[in-house]
Amino acid sequence: AQSVTQLGSHVSVSEGALVLLRCNYSSSVPPYLFWYVQYPNQGLQLLLKYTTGATLVKGINGFEAEFKKSETSFHLTKPSAHMSDAAEYFCAVSENSGGYQKVTFGTGTKLQVIP
Amino acid sequence: NAGVTQTPKFQVLKTGQSMTLQCAQDMNHNSMYWYRQDPGMGLRLIYYSASEGTTDKGEVPNGYNVSRLNKREFSLRLESAAPSQTSVYFCASSEAQQPQHFGDGTRLSIL
Numbered sequence: 001a002q003s004v005t006q007l008g009s010h011v012s013v014s015e016g017a018l019v020l021l022r023c024n025y026s027s028s029v030p031p032y033l034f035w036y037v038q039y040p041n042q043g044l045q046l047l048l049k050y051t052t053g054a055t056l057v058k059g060i061n062g063f064e065a066e067f068k069k070s071e072t073s074f075h076l077t078k079p080s081a082h083m084s085d086a087a088e089y090f091c092a093v094s095e096n097s098g099g100y101q102k103v104t105f106g107t108g109t110k111l112q113v114i115p
Numbered sequence: 116n117a118g119v120t121q122t123p124k125f126q127v128l129k130t131g132q133s134m135t136l137q138c139a140q141d142m143n144h145n146s147m148y149w150y151r152q153d154p155g156m157g158l159r160l161i162y163y164s165a166s167e168g169t170t171d172k173g174e175v176p177n178g179y180n181v182s183r184l185n186k187r188e189f190s191l192r193l194e195s196a197a198p199s200q201t202s203v204y205f206c207a208s209s210e211a212q213q214p215q216h217f218g219d220g221t222r223l224s225i226l
Contacts, residue, residue: 009155034214043119043205043217044158051212090157094212100146100165101209105157 002027002093006106014114019063019078021109023091026072032094033074035065038108039087047089050074061085086113117141121206121218128196128225136191136221138206144216146209147189148173149181151202152220158205164189196225 007022025031032051036044048059055067061084065076074091091106122137140147145166150158160173162181170181178200180192189208193200201224207215 032212036217041219043219044207044215045217046214049214096212100163100171101211101213101215103148103160103215107155107157 002031002095002102002104004091004093004104004106006089006091006109008109009107010110010112012112012114013081015083016080019076019081019085019111021076021089021091021111023065023074023076023106024072025074025091025093027093027095029095033065033067034092034094034103035059035063035074035076036090036092036105037061037087038090044090047076081111081113083113083115086111119206119208119216119218121204121221123221124219125222126224128193128223130196130198130225132196132225133192133194134196135193136204136206136223137188138190138218139188140206140208140216141187142208142216143186144208144210145186146211147183148207148209148215149179149189149191150205150207151175151200152205153202161191161204198225201225 003026005024034049035047050067058064088110094103119140148163149161164170164183167186204221206218209215
């Protein structure tokens with residue numbers, strides 16, 4: 001069974017500081033991995049995805065994540081936080097299961113950006 | 116470019132009432148999903164439809180039913196609402212091995 005663990009339900013950073021949101025996963029097959037962002041009163045929007053190939057994945061809004069198989073991790077980073085980055089972030093792992101995409105989401109990390 | 120559209124956006128029900136949440140997607144995706152989101156629990160899959168004409172239970176199906184009306188539409192029905200079903204409900208759609216696209220959610224309160 002696949003699972004996702006996000007370390008830290010709340011993370012606070014100063015504007016301009018490095019953003020690091022941690023995600024560890026388990027999967028019985030090579031995983032597809034995603035990061036989604038959720039702004040208040042909105043649905044989830046895809047930030048970036050890892051399927052195969054290059055392990056460093058770049059997404060929207062300056063975010064990137066690195067797939068590390070040996071550490072079963074897929075941490076999300078951004079060099080310099082902006083106020084607009086304040087939101088909740090979800091890591092997810094996906095595998096095909098009987099013709100549909102079985103996605104397991106982490107419990108989310110709320111990012112606060114301090115001016 | 117609507118993507119995934121959910122109606123209504125907000126709803127308040129009394130215990131025992133029934134209602135149907137509507138979802139439509141315009142991306143010609145085969146698969147559609149219903150999730151509920153509760154604080155500290157992430158998203159949990161209620162039901163999914165891998166393709167038109169099929170539906171299957173997810174992680175938390177009790178108290179819900181679904182209908183895949185056609186390729187575009189996938190509805191979620193609460194037959195007899197309970198306070199434990201107070202939540203934010205999200206519909207999503209995808210193609211195989213592609214990221215899911217989400218609607219903006221329905222905020223449901225059951226008194």
